[in-house]
Every structure is written in structure tokens, then in C-alpha cells.
Amino acid sequence: MLRYLGHRLLQILVLLFVFITLTYFILQAMPGDFTSIYASNPQMTPEMIANLQARFGLNESVWVQYVRFLRNIVTGDLGVSFSEYPRPVWDIIKERLPRTFVLFFSANIISFYIGFWLGKWSAWYKGRAADKVLVTGSISLITAFYPLVAFMALWVFSYHLGWLPLNNFVDPILWSNAPLSSMQVFGYIIYAAVVTTALLILVSLLLRKKGVAGAKSRWIPPIVLGLALLSAVALFQRSGLLIYVFDILYHLLLPLFVLTFIRIGSSLLLTRDAVLAVTQEDYVLAARARGLAPAVIRNRYLARNAIHPVVTSLALSLGESFSGGVVTETLFSWPGIGLTLLRASLGGDYPLAVGAFIITGIFLLLGHVAADIATACLDPRLRDSIGR
Amino acid sequence: MALLELQDLSLHYHTGRGVISAVNQLSLALDAGESLGLVGESGSGKSSIAHAILRLLPAYAQIRQGRIYFAGRNLLDLTEPQMREVRWRQIAMVFQAAMNTLNPMYTVGAQVVETILTHEPNMSSKAARARVEELYALVGLPCTLLRRYPHEYSGGMKQRACIALALACNPQLIIADEPTTALDVIMQARILGELESIRKERGMSVIYISHDMAMMAQVAERIGVMYAGVLVEYGCTIDLLAAPAHPYTAGLLAAVPSMADDVTQLQEIPGEPVDLYAPPAGCRFYPRCSRATAQCKEQAPPLLPCRRNRDGEHKAACWHLL
Ligand SMILES: Nc1ncnc2c1ncn2[C@@H]1O[C@H](COP(=O)(O)OP(=O)(O)OP(=O)(O)O)[C@@H](O)[C@H]1O
Ligand SMILES: [Mg+2]
Numbered sequence: 001m002l003r004y005l006g007h008r009l010l011q012i013l014v015l016l017f018v019f020i021t022l023t024y025f026i027l028q029a030m031p032g033d034f035t036s037i038y039a040s041n042p043q044m045t046p047e048m049i050a051n052l053q054a055r056f057g058l059n060e061s062v063w064v065q066y067v068r069f070l071r072n073i074v075t076g077d078l079g080v081s082f083s084e085y086p087r088p089v090w091d092i093i094k095e096r097l098p099r100t101f102v103l104f105f106s107a108n109i110i111s112f113y114i115g116f117w118l119g120k121w122s123a124w125y126k127g128r129a130a131d132k133v134l135v136t137g138s139i140s141l142i143t144a145f146y147p148l149v150a151f152m153a154l155w156v157f158s159y160h161l162g163w164l165p166l167n168n169f170v171d172p173i174l175w176s177n178a179p180l181s182s183m184q185v186f187g188y189i190i191y192a193a194v195v196t197t198a199l200l201i202l203v204s205l206l207l208r209k210k211g212v213a214g215a216k217s218r219w220i221p222p223i224v225l226g227l228a229l230l231s232a233v234a235l236f237q238r239s240g241l242l243i244y245v246f247d248i249l250y251h252l253l254l255p256l257f258v259l260t261f262i263r264i265g266s267s268l269l270l271t272r273d274a275v276l277a278v279t280q281e282d283y284v285l286a287a288r289a290r291g292l293a294p295a296v297i298r299n300r301y302l303a304r305n306a307i308h309p310v311v312t313s314l315a316l317s318l319g320e321s322f323s324g325g326v327v328t329e330t331l332f333s334w335p336g337i338g339l340t341l342l343r344a345s346l347g348g349d350y351p352l353a354v355g356a357f358i359i360t361g362i363f364l365l366l367g368h369v370a371a372d373i374a375t376a377c378l379d380p381r382l383r384d385s386i387g388r
Numbered sequence: 389m390a391l392l393e394l395q396d397l398s399l400h401y402h403t404g405r406g407v408i409s410a411v412n413q414l415s416l417a418l419d420a421g422e423s424l425g426l427v428g429e430s431g432s433g434k435s436s437i438a439h440a441i442l443r444l445l446p447a448y449a450q451i452r453q454g455r456i457y458f459a460g461r462n463l464l465d466l467t468e469p470q471m472r473e474v475r476w477r478q479i480a481m482v483f484q485a486a487m488n489t490l491n492p493m494y495t496v497g498a499q500v501v502e503t504i505l506t507h508e509p510n511m512s513s514k515a516a517r518a519r520v521e522e523l524y525a526l527v528g529l530p531c532t533l534l535r536r537y538p539h540e541y542s543g544g545m546k547q548r549a550c551i552a553l554a555l556a557c558n559p560q561l562i563i564a565d566e567p568t569t570a571l572d573v574i575m576q577a578r579i580l581g582e583l584e585s586i587r588k589e590r591g592m593s594v595i596y597i598s599h600d601m602a603m604m605a606q607v608a609e610r611i612g613v614m615y616a617g618v619l620v621e622y623g624c625t626i627d628l629l630a631a632p633a634h635p636y637t638a639g640l641l642a643a644v645p646s647m648a649d650d651v652t653q654l655q656e657i658p659g660e661p662v663d664l665y666a667p668p669a670g671c672r673f674y675p676r677c678s679r680a681t682a683q684c685k686e687q688a689p690p691l692l693p694c695r696r697n698r699d700g701e702h703k704a705a706c707w708h709l710l
Contacts, residue, residue, distance in 0.1 A: 286489035289442050290503045290553075291475035300502075304493050380537040381492055 008372070012365045016358075019365075023357045024069060027350055028062055073358065079351035083344065089355035092340065095183050097322065097359065098190060099169060100329065100336030103252065104321030107259035112314045115264045119271025119310075120303045126276065134268060141265030150331045153258045164254045167332035171247055178244055185244045188236070196228040255332040259325075263317075270313055274306035281305070307378060312371045319367015323360035389460065390417040391593055392441070392561060397454030399436055399445070399617075406665045410436040412617045412672075414454070415691070418593055420560065423584070425596045425608030425625070427640065431661060433617040434597045435484055438563045442479060443471050459560070477507045480559040482567045484597075486547045490538035496549050497534030500556055507557045523552040527582060543570035551583060558590070565597040580607050601644045605629055610701075613637045616662040616672040619691060623702035633694040633704035636673050671707070679708045 053059045057068070072079060078089035122134040158166045165171065170182045178185075203224050207217050236242040278284065279302060287301050322337070329338040337356055344353035376382040399411035411433045418424050426434045439445050441456055443463060456463045463474065483489045491499055497520055504516045521531045527548040533541065541549060547570050554562050564583065568576040584607055587594050596608055604611055604625070611628050613621040613636065621634040632638040639657040659676030668674060674684040684707055691705040 282483065282485045282488035283491045285444055286481075286483055287491065289444055289475055289481050289483070290506070291472040291477065292502070292506055293472070296502070296506070300494070301491055305491070379493070381539045 005369075008369045012362075012369065015365055016362060019361045020070070020073065020354075020358055021066075023354055023361075024066060025062075027345070027353055028065075069354075078355035078358070081344075081349055081352040083347050083349040083352065089351050092352060093337065093355055093359055096335060096337045096340045096356075098183075098186060099334065100338060101322055102186075102190060102193075103255055103259065103328075103334065103336065104325070105318060107256055107263060108314060108317050108321055110256075111260040111263035112267045112310065112317075114260075115267025116271045116303070116307075116310055118264070119268040120275055120298060120306075122268065123272045123275035123279065123302070123306075124298055135272070138265035138268045141262055142269070144262065146262055147327060147331060149262055150255075150258050150328070153254060154331075157254055165251055167251060167254055167334065169248070169251055169333075169335050170244075171251070174247055175244065179240065180244070182244070182248065185241055186248055188241065189245055189248060192232040192235075196225065196232065199228055200225055255328060255334055258332075259328060267310065267313070271303075271306060271310050274309050275302045278302050278305040308375055311374050311378060315371030315374050316367055319364045319370065322363035322367075390457070391420040391422075391459060392416075392418040392595075393455075393457040394437070394441075395455045395457070397437070397440065397456065398452045399433070399440055399454075400450045400452060401446075402448045402450060408664045409667050410449075410617050410664060411440070412667070414617075414619050416612060416619060416622070418561075418595065420593055421587075421591045423587060423594045423596065423607060423609045425598065425604035425611040426614060427598060427601055427604050427611060428614030429599055429661065431616075431664070432614040434614055435565055436617075438481060438565050438595070438597060441563065442475055442481060473507075476503060476557050476559060478559055479561045479563065480554040480557065482547075482550050482554050482562065482564040484565040484569070486550045486567070486570060487543060489550055490546065492538050495535050495537055496541065500534075500549075500553050503553060504556050519556070520552075523555055524549075526555065526586065527552045527579075544572075544575055547571060548579065551579065555586065559592065561593045561595070562587075563595045563597065566599075567596070568603070576603070577606070583607075601640055613640065616664060616667060618672050618688075618705065620673065620706070621704040622691065623694075623704075627702045631710075633702065633709045634673075634706045635677050635679055635708075635710060637704075638710055671705070681707070683707050 050059070057065060069079075078093070081087050081089050081092055084092060118134055122131045125131045154166060157164045175182060200221055203221055207220060233242065236245050284297065284301050287297050292301075323341075326338040326342045328334065329336045330342065333339075337360060341353060341356045341360075343349070344356060394414055394416045397411055397414045398409070401408040401410055414433075414437065416424075426437065428434055436445070436449075440449075440451060441458070441463065443466075445451075451464060454464075458474065458479065463471065466474065490496055494502075497517070500520045500523070501513060501516045504519060505511060505513065508516075520534060524531050524534060529545060529548050529552065533545065533549070538546065547567065551564075551567065554564070567583070568579055571579060580603070583594065586592070594607075596604060598604055608625050610623065611621075611625050612619050613628075613634065615636050621628065621632065621637045623633075628637065629641065632641055636657070643657065657676060662668065662672050662675070668685070670686045670688050671677070671680070671684045672688075674680040677684065687707075689705045689707045691703045693700050694702050694704050694709055
């Protein structure tokens with residue numbers, strides 16, 4: 001296991017180096033630098049621009065800049081943003097990345113959960129009306145023009161019905177005299193979510209280990225979840241943060257819903273195909289011959305053996321969820337890393353763009369490793385290949 | 389009364405290329421405690437019969453006529469939940485593809501326990517595990533293998549595990565479809581010997597399915613010979629081997645090295661296997677038969693007792709019995 005991890009880590013480092021270099025030179029190859037936005041400003045004399053360029057080291061050769069840049073990255077210094085000077089790039093990323101991550105991570109988890117469940121049933125009822133509806137729906141979701149769907153959702157839920165905000169991250173008026181910044185409150189929300197999830201996983205593992213059977217223990221995880229959520233609410237209430245927490249969640253709702261909805265299609269079809277492939281296996285026929293209950297065959301035979309491609313796909317999209325979607329974040333004015341990247345690249349803010357690229361790239365690569373490890377852990381035939 | 393009785397069973401597969409007549413008007417009976425061997429070359433419909441009995445046929449298979457009586461009930465009339473209780477509890481099976489009949493995601497032990505607990509829900513999982521250990525001892529596998537996954541088993545181990553699995557719920561009938569194909573000759577003899585002694589001890593019935601006449605001679609009390617979906621000969625093993633009545637059976641026996649008087653006499657049956665999409669109207673064997681006449685071409689011979697019959701049990705379907 002350790003050797004395997006070390007090997008993969010080395011691979012990541014090499015890939016990362018290539019990735020950073022490519023990113024750097026592609027951005028360098030783009031015309032102009034951040035001073036060019038001042039070029040049309042008559043009050044900026046060429047001397048002043050040259051001065052600025054000198055100050056940021058932009059007049060030196062590309063190679064000198066590159067080597068200096070590499071050295072900085074290795075020492076963990078992503079530099080200072082040009083456009084939000086003098087804010088450090090890391091500071092900006094630290095603020096934006098969690099927003100993107102929470103949105104896309106939850107959307108992925110929820111959509112895969114629903115997609116897997118629906119896909120399983122769709123395959124089980126293959127050829128029946130329900131299956132046809134689900135498949136047609138999924139294909140429509142996959143082929144639907146995403147921005148249009150997002151606009152329609154905004155129009156219906158926010159404009160027409162007025163249930164949800166015309167998006168953004170928070171309501172600025174509400175937050176004008178908030179005790180904490182939105183970033184801090186958001187941090188607490190993430191903290192609460194992580195603790196709750198960890199608790200749930202722990203409880204499920206304990207239940208499984210104890211081998212507590214069937215009906216009674218089924219209610220324990222939901223109860224734990226309810227209690228955890230209640231205590232989180234109580235805590236936020238006592239610290240007077242509850243309305244701010246709700247404001248953030250309220251703004252999260254629509255993009256989360258749209259993203260989840262649009263992604264159900266692909267995970268549903270993926271699961272359905274995988275389950276149908278497993279249906280042909282001899283061990284499924286043998287399981288039927290043994291008189292096992294349909295639910296057992298569906299879950300422990302079909303779904304369990306079909307999980308491999310679905311988990312791979314999920315882990316990969318979780319890796320991607322750090323880079324977010326420029327489209328989504330633009331449409332919902334969600335100030336995450338995607339929007340930051342877009343603006344930084346267009347505005348010639350190299351340090352920020354490169355920093356954002358690198359961070360998201362690292363997570364993407366980690367996502368690949370996570371996919372490999374997850375599938376290997378789930379399949380006893382592969383488990384040996386990474387060592388126990 | 390017979391434990392299992394197939395009456396006039398006809399089975400078709402509706403495939404993209406047409407309709408396959410896999411089993412044609414087959415009647416067969418099996419008493420409790422008896423062992424029956426179904427022999428026939430590849431594609432003669434042996435596995436199809438086994439799957440029909442357990443009602444495991446795919447949706448595009450059609451049983452056009454016939455009845456399958458098991459312990460007095462027609463299995464074809466049962467609902468799916470009723471059938472689930474018959475499966476394994478009363479009729480178990482060792483599958484032809486023993487390699488792939490275990491779920492790769494769980495340990496073999498867990499799968500046997502799962503099967504036992506499905507049919508005996510009141511049993512404690514401890515008792516179930518104890519039973520599985522007994523079964524493993526019975527088929528000569530070490531209990532440590534129970535915690536292993538199927539991919540960690542060798543082919544022979546899997547086959548033994550599948551036999552243990554078939555015995556798990558003490559069924560009245562086991563259908564063993566090529567139970568020893570993955571094994572070498574010595575192992576094959578040992579496993580079959582074990583299975584036979586278990587059968588006699590427990591008074592189970594077993595249907596052995598194989599294309600290997602020599603193997604059948606060792607284990608089966610009665611033998612049914614299949615050709616292209618038709619039961620062409622049926623009888624007590626000794627009678628059938630000593631005096632085969634159907635030309636196809638005679639051909640099969642001549643093709644077995646240990647049974648031909650002299651290896652140089654070893655003969656193959658000439659001709660091509662039947663195209664089951666369009667089987668001959670008369671006797672399905674006539675295109676390959678040296679004794680075929682015009683009658684064979686037009687009329688299918690019924691399965692009737694042979695003339696030189698001792699107990700009236702030896703039957704064959706041929707117009708020109710040997
Ligand atoms: N699932 C299926 N779909 C279509 N045709 C099938 C199917 N199963 C069997 N057949 C056809 O039915 C006929 C009988 O097949 P079956 O598997 O019963 O033969 P078998 O006697 O068991 O042969 P073998 O000794 O090779 O196992 C063959 O012609 C085969 O092509
Ligand atoms: Mg077969």
C-alpha cells in the first residue's frame with residue numbers, strides 16, 4: 001500500500017511539473033500582460049507602464065521569470081495577485097476554493113447517489129415503461145444545453161416564483177453588519193458538515209462491524225444524522241450566526257439543484273449499462289438458482305458488481321469539482337475558483353491564474369489516485385494489486 | 389410416484405436469427421434416490437433441460453408445451469415466489485460454468501452462509517457457519533478457504549465449493565451439469581465418488597449431465613441419451629451399455645476409448661450436427677444414420693420399449709432398432 005502510494009505520488013509530482021510548465025508558457029504566450037489594461041488610459045505614460053513592468057519583473061526574459069516562478073512555487077509562494085494587489089494569491093484561493101468545492105462536491109455526491117439508485121432500478125425494469133422514461137430523461141439531460149437549463153431554473157424559481165435568490169453567494173445587505181465574514185461562516189458550515197459525515201461513517205462502520213442485523217439498526221444512522229444537524233443548528237443559533245448560515249445555504253440551493261439535476265443523467269446511464277452488463281454474468285443466474293431474494297440479487301449481485309465504473313467516474317468528477325465550472329459560476333454569479341480563473345486569465349493576472357490552475361490541477365490528479373484506490377478497495381480482485 | 393417427471397417438454401429459443409428447437413417432446417422420469425445421467429454431444433439440449441427445471445431460462449426462451457412435475461407439483465405453474473422456495477431448498481444445481489458461478493465481491497463462505505440463511509431464516513449465523521464448515525470437510529476443502537474470495541480458488545477448488553454449495557440446503561435433487569470438467573481424471577473420479585456416496589447416504593437424487601459416456605458409466609444408475617433436443621434412448625446403465633438400441637448410442641459408445649474393444653476401432657460418428665433452426669421433420673438423426681430409410685426421413689420415431697427388453701424400461705426412439 002505505502003509503496004503503491006509513494007509510486008503514485010511520484011507520478012503526480014512529475015505530471016504536476018509538466019502541468020505547471022505548460023500552464024505557465026501558455027499564459028505567457030497570450031498577448032499582453034496586465035499592464036496592457038492601462039495602455040488605453042491617457043493618464044498612464046509609457047514610462048509609468050515600464051516602471052510597473054520593472055517592478056513586477058515583467059521586463060526580464062521569460063526563462064528568468066520561469067525559473068523564479070518555479071522556485072517560488074516549490075517554497076509554497078504563489079505570489080501576489082496583480083488585479084487585487086497586494087492580496088496574496090493563496091489568500092484569494094483559500095477564499096474561493098471552498099465555495100466551488102462545496103457546490104460541486106455536494107452536487108456530485110447527490111447526483112451519483114440518485115443516479116446510481118435510479119440506474120439500478122432502470123436496469124432491473126429494463127424495457128418497461130419506467131425504464132424508458134428514465135432513459136429518455138437521462139438522454140435529454142445529457143444533451144440539454146446546460147446554460148439554457150440554468151437560465152430556465154433561474155427564471156422559474158427566482159424570477160417567476162420568487163422562491164430563491166437571483167443568485168450570488170450571499171445577500172450583501174444582510175451581511176453589511178455581520179459579526180463575521182462570509183468566509184468564516186462558510187468555514188463553520190463546512191466544519192459542521194465534515195463532522196456530521198465523519199460521525200455517520202463511523203456509526204455505519206460500527207454497526208457493520210458489530211453485525212447488528214436488519215430492521216432495528218436501519219434507523220440508527222438517520223437518527224444520528226438528525227441529532228447532528230439539530231445540534232449544529234442549536235450551536236449556530238446560540239452564536240447568533242444562524243441567519244447568516246441560512247443565507248449562504250439559501251444561495252447555495254439553486255445552483256446545487258441545477259447542477260445535481262443535470263448530472264443525474266450521466267450517472268444513471270452509466271449505472272444502468274454497468275448493471276445490464278453484470279446481468280449477463282453466470283453468477284447472477286446462479287444466484288437466482290439459489291432462490292435468493294430479488295432485493296439481494298439487485299443489491300449484492302447486480303449493483304455491487306456494477307459499482308466499479310460508477311465509482312471511478314465519481315472520483316474523477318470529485319477531483320474536477322475543485323476546478324468547478326466556469327459556466328456554472330458565471331451563470332449563478334457564484335464567486336468560486338472557476339470565475340476567479342476566468343477573470344484572472346482574461347485580465348492578465350498571471351499569478352492568480354497560474355495559482356488557481358495549479359491548485360485545481362493538484363486536486364484533479366489526487367482525484368485520479370482516489371479513483372484508483374477506491375476501485376481497488378471495492379474489488380477484492382484488485383485489492384491485492386495495491387497490497388493490503 | 390416419481391420425484392421428477394418431465395412430460396412432453398418442448399423448448400424453443402427465439403433468437404435474432406430464428407427459432408431454435410432446443411428440446412423436443414421430451415418425457416423423462418426420475419425416482420427419489422436415483423441417479424440419472426443425461427448424455428449427448430454439445431448443443432443437444434442438456435443444459436436447457438436443467439435450466440427449464442429450475443425455471444432459469446431467459447425471457448426469449450419459450451416452453452411451448454409440456455409439464456415438469458416435481459414432488460407432485462407442476463413447476464411451470466408456480467409463481468416466482470413459490471419457485472424461489474423450490475430452488476436450492478428442493479432442487480440445487482452445480483453449474484456447467486463453475487468458474488463463474490460465484491460472486492467475485494464476497495468471500496465464498498459468505499455466499500454459502502447467505503444461501504443457507506435465505507432458506508432457513510431462523511438459523512443463527514453461527515450454526516450456518518458450522519454447517520458450511522462441515523460441507524467443506526465433506527468435499528475435501530480446508531476451512532481456511534471459506535474466508536477467501538472466488539478468484540483465490542483454483543478451478544478444481546471452485547468446482548468442489550460449488551458442490552458444497554449445492555449440498556448446503558439438503559436438497560432432494562441435485563442437477564450436476566458437467567460437474568467435473570475443470571478437473572483432471574484422478575480428481576474427477578474422487579469428486580464423483582464423494583458425490584455418489586453423499587447421494588446414497590442422504591437418499592438424494594442426482595441428474596448428471598455430461599457428454600462423457602465413460603464418466604456416466606461410473607456414476608449413473610440410468611442413462612438418457614440426447615440427440616439434437618430429442619431423448620433417443622433411455623435405460624438402465626448396464627443394459628444400455630451392454631446392448632445399445634439406438635444407432636446414435638452405439639456410435640457414442642464406439643467413440644469412447646475405454647469402451648471400444650480395441651482402440652484402433654475407435655470411430656467417430658460421421659456427418660454434421662443438426663441445424664436446430666430447421667431440424668429434420670422425421671428422425672433428427674437420420675442424416676447421419678447408416679440405417680436411415682424413407683420412413684426415417686418423414687416420421688419421427690416415438691420412444692418405445694425395445695424388443696430385447698428385460699424390465700420394460702429400456703426404451704429407444706428408432707424405426708430400425710439395433
Ligand atoms: N440462451 C440461449 N439462447 C439461445 N440459444 C441457446 C441458449 N442456450 C442454449 N441455446 C441453444 O440451444 C441448444 C441446446 O443448448 P444447451 O446449452 O442446452 O446444450 P448442451 O447439451 O448443454 O451443450 P453443452 O454440452 O455444450 O453444454 C443449442 O443449439 C444452443 O445453441
Ligand atoms: Mg450444457
